[in-house]
Amino acid sequence: MLIVSEEVREALAAGRPVVALESTIIAHGLPRPQNLQVALELEESVRREGAVPATVAVLDGRARVGLDKEQVERIASGDGIRKLGHRDLAPALATGASGATTVSGTAFLAARAGVRVFATGGLGGVHREWTSTQDESADLALLSRTRIAVVCAGVKSILDVPATLQRLETLGVTVAGYGTDRFPGFYLTDSGHPVDWTLNSPEEVASVLRAQDALGGPDSALIVANPVAEAEQLDPELHARVLAEALQECAGRGITGQAVTPFLLDFLVRHTDGASLRANLAAVRGNVRLAARVAAAWTR
Structure with a gap:
């Protein structure tokens, strides 16, 4: 139920830097369409520093560490995107829900994936x-x-x-x-x-x-x-x-x-x-x- 993107998985295996990013700011913290612009900007900022961004979210009952552009766009503009803390992850996965992870949800999933550094507001x-x-x-x-x-x-x-x-x-x-x-x-x-x-x-x-x-x-x-x-x-x-x-x-x-x-x-x-x-x-x-x-x- 935890899917680590290929880019993030390869970076972790090679010992290259990875930074986890929460998705609540995308779905619930900023107005549209600024939220998508900021989400992509933050990922690019991580890359400019030589690290790999790992935005965390749950999509269709699958916890994901590392999103592609289409998935980020879905979090930014999709309807019914829930706000998921750590306590919400199990029911979200069990019911096939989609949601943006808060600090607690992001930290939990990132650590499970082996990511050691997390940036938030x-x-x-x-x-x-x-x-x-x-x-x-x-x-x-x-x-x-x-x-x-x-x-x-x-x-x-x-x-x-x-x-x-x-x-x-x-x-x-x-x-x-x-x-x-x-x-x-x-x-x-x-x-x-x-x-x-x-x-x-x-x-x-x-x-x-x-x-x-x-x-x-x-x-x-x-x-x-x-x-x-x-x-x-x-x-x-x-x-x-x-x-x-x-x-x-x-x-x-x-x-x-x-x-x-x-x-x-x-x-x-x-x-x-x-x-x-x-x-x-x-x-x-x-x-x-x-x-x-x-x-x-x-x-x-």
């Missing part, structure tokens, strides 16, 4: 009002038992960032800032919270991966928190104001559970005149480039 995490809702992304627990490096721009700033960092520590997931001792906030270069470790080159990241393997012990991810450039971040004051308005409106409408995150993200896009989306894309592009360089250093 921002992680899920502990939601605000967690004490009453108990709402926490499945990303965190999955990464605590999956040996993969995740290059990301921290966690989405609409979440409870300090609680998320505390949860990752409790779960034993290593978090390192790339070129910074501050934890990035997805749209923001600095979430306002520190990290314990700083890594300054792809080679240092690769050395940590090798040390993880040498030590053995429980499998867990390495989160490489790569901040969006200051010049490309969402203006922090605008972010704070619009997010406060979004949270107030969310509460006023009684929006809860899984509906909260898409509501807040959509609100930010609309009320920042698209600036949040531009910051999102800048972060993803930077993460993909860095992930390809890390994968190259890992295979050297």
